[in-house]
Amino acid sequence: MDNDIILLDCPVCGEETDFEILKDPPEAVVKCTVCGHVMRVTLKEPKVLTVKAVVSYGNDSHTGTIDLIEGDMITVGDYLVAEVGDESFSVEITSIEENNARRQKLPAEKIEVLWTRLVDQVIIRASLNKGAITIPLYENVEGNKVYTVDHITSVGGRQFRVTRIKLRKGNIITRKDKTAEAHEIKRIYGERS
Numbered sequence: 001m002d003n004d005i006i007l008l009d010c011p012v013c014g015e016e017t018d019f020e021i022l023k024d025p026p027e028a029v030v031k032c033t034v035c036g037h038v039m040r041v042t043l044k045e046p047k048v049l050t051v052k053a054v055v056s057y058g059n060d061s062h063t064g065t066i067d068l069i070e071g072d073m074i075t076v077g078d079y080l081v082a083e084v085g086d087e088s089f090s091v092e093i094t095s096i097e098e099n100n101a102r103r104q105k106l107p108a109e110k111i112e113v114l115w116t117r118l119v120d121q122v123i124i125r126a127s128l129n130k131g132a133i134t135i136p137l138y139e140n141v142e143g144n145k146v147y148t149v150d151h152i153t154s155v156g157g158r159q160f161r162v163t164r165i166k167l168r169k170g171n172i173i174t175r176k177d178k179t180a181e182a183h184e185i186k187r188i189y190g191e192r193s
C-alpha cells in the first residue's frame, strides 16, 4: 500500500481507524482500511507557528525558534526541538511566557517566548497493538536515534515491529524502510508479530 494513511473517525466502524488517502487534501477522498468505507473529507494542513525560544545550557543561553502546531497545548516539562542557527537541539520547556507573565501551560498560538534548557535525550512514545489492546510505552533515548518503518525496534524494553510513525509536523510515515529520528517523532505505532 503506497498511499499515505491518516487517523480519522470511521462512521461505519464507530471508532478511530486508519484511512488510506485516495485523493489528496484539501478535498480528500479516504478509505477506511478496516471496513473499506470510502468518504470525502476536507483536511486542513496543520498550521505551523514559529515561536521564539531561549535555549540555555549552563550559564550560557542562545535565542532560536521552535515550530509548534496551532492548537497544540504546550506544558512546562515538555520536550521539543529548538532550531538555533542551522542546528537543531532537543530541549525541555522550563517556562512559557505570555504578556510578560510566566505560565505552566498554554496553547501554541498564545505563546510569545518559550524558555528552555538543552537536553541530550528525548522521550520517545510508542503505542503497541497486541490483539485488541494497545500498550503505551515510553523511553528516554538520544535525540538522533533512528526508527525505521517495518523494522523491529524496542521501546521501554519491549520488542515490536514499527507499523507507522507519526511526526511532530503532523504527518504519518508508513512506507517500508522510511526513517525518522527520535526528536522528530510524536509517536511510534507498532505491532507484536
Ligand SMILES: [Zn+2]
Residues within 6 Å of the ligand: 010, 011, 012, 013, 014, 017, 032, 033, 034, 035, 036, 037
Ligand atoms: Zn471503517
